[in-house]
Amino acid sequence: MDIDIPTVSYVIAWIVVWIGFPFTLLAIYALYSLVQEDHVAPVYVINLLISDLIQMFCFMTWAAVPKRRIVVYVSKCIHFIGVMASVGFMVCVSLERYLVIACPLWYRFRRTINLSVTVSILTWAISFMDLLTRVLTFDSYPSRIFHSFLLLCPFPLLIFSFAETLRALSTAISVPPNEKRRIVGTLVLVLLNYTLLFLPWIIWLTRVSYSDITIYLENDSGLCLSFLQFSPLADLIMYVFMRKGAVDKLLACLCCCKMIEEQQGQITTEELNSV
Numbered sequence: 134m135d136i137d138i139p140t141v142s143y144v145i146a147w148i149v150v151w152i153g154f155p156f157t158l159l160a161i162y163a164l165y166s167l168v169q170e171d172h173v174a175p176v177y178v179i180n181l182l183i184s185d186l187i188q189m190f191c192f193m194t195w196a197a198v199p200k201r202r203i204v205v206y207v208s209k210c211i212h213f214i215g216v217m218a219s220v221g222f223m224v225c226v227s228l229e230r231y232l233v234i235a236c237p238l239w240y241r242f243r244r245t246i247n248l249s250v251t252v253s254i255l256t257w258a259i260s261f262m263d264l265l266t267r268v269l270t271f272d273s274y275p276s277r278i279f280h281s282f283l284l285l286c287p288f289p290l291l292i293f294s295f296a297e298t299l300r301a302l303s304t305a306i307s308v309p310p311n312e313k314r315r316i317v318g319t320l321v322l323v324l325l326n327y328t329l330l331f332l333p334w335i336i337w338l339t340r341v342s343y344s345d346i347t348i349y350l351e352n353d354s355g356l357c358l359s360f361l362q363f364s365p366l367a368d369l370i371m372y373v374f375m376r377k378g379a380v381d382k383l384l385a386c387l388c389c390c391k392m393i394e395e396q397q398g399q400i401t402t403e404e405l406n407s408v
Contacts, residue, residue: 145362146192153365154189157182160372176249177229178372180256181222185365187215192362210264217260217283219364220331224287225252226371227294227323230316234301234308259283284335291327295320318374326367334361 161182164175191212195205232240263280298320302313334357 142359142362143196145359146196149362149365150189150192150196153185153369156369157185157189157365160369161186164372176246176253177222177225178375180253181219181226181368182372184215184218184222185368188212188219188362189365191215210268213264214257214260216331216334216361216364217263218257219368220284220287220327221256221260222253223323223327224290225256227291227320230320231294231298231301234298234305234316237307281339284339287327288332291320291324295324315374319371322367322371322374326364326371330360330364330367333357 161179164179164182191208194208263283267280298316302308302317305313308316337357
């Protein structure tokens with residue numbers, strides 16, 4: 134039986150909006166309070182969550198007015214910018230975690246909110262200019278090459294950040310074990326988010342980009358787009374892992390559940406032996 138992909142995308146859109154929208158707003162508010170206390174790291178995560186809000190707003194537009202062609206066209210253009218920004222800020226988060234471990238002194242003395250804000254503005258500007266360039270140049274060949282490069286270059290950067298951070302953590306004595314687990318958990322989630330949710334859509338979009346951008350703006354990409362719609366929820370999970378103590382509580386909960394199962398298994402074995 135064939136799967137009705139548009140229907141699946143419609144259902145996923147409302148699920149992600151109803152679950153993700155309120156929790157994303159709460160997460161942004163909590164992170165903004167940290168920025169006011171001169172913590173620089175959450176700046177990129179805040180922008181990542183803002184890009185998720187943009188995507189979810191587009192989901193609501195698609196689901197509410199699916200037959201308004203011009204509205205759907207504009208919302209998909211905006212969604213395109215949100216996805217590009219989301220990929221960019223995932224790279225920023227990953228590289229920032231790498232610098233914390235590999236170059237702690239440089240990061241401690243060079244990090245400023247102004248630098249983080251500047252990088253964030255550049256990321257948004259590149260995302261907007263990429264779409265604007267392709268539209269204004271009527272999808273010329275150079276714009277396609279630049280677009281494909283922007284979408285695919287984060288993959289090796291994410292792999293590099295993950296591998297080099299693991300190598301640096303193995304020799305980092307001053308980093309507490311709970312901080313190590315938090316950093317590794319964040320990088321794993323970022324890499325999985327890009328590989329499982331973004332990369333299939335990027336491969337599809339790179340293939341169709343060599344024909345016409347209107348293929349993306351006027352048609353759904355089927356199953357690849359359905360995977361991509363879950364990315365805002367994946368970013369919320371990453372936010373939870375970045376909070377202090379979240380990983381330790383999760384591991385403690387898992388260990389507690391495992392101990393309870395082992396105790397129940399021992400009690401059952403003893404009862405069977407007594408019989």
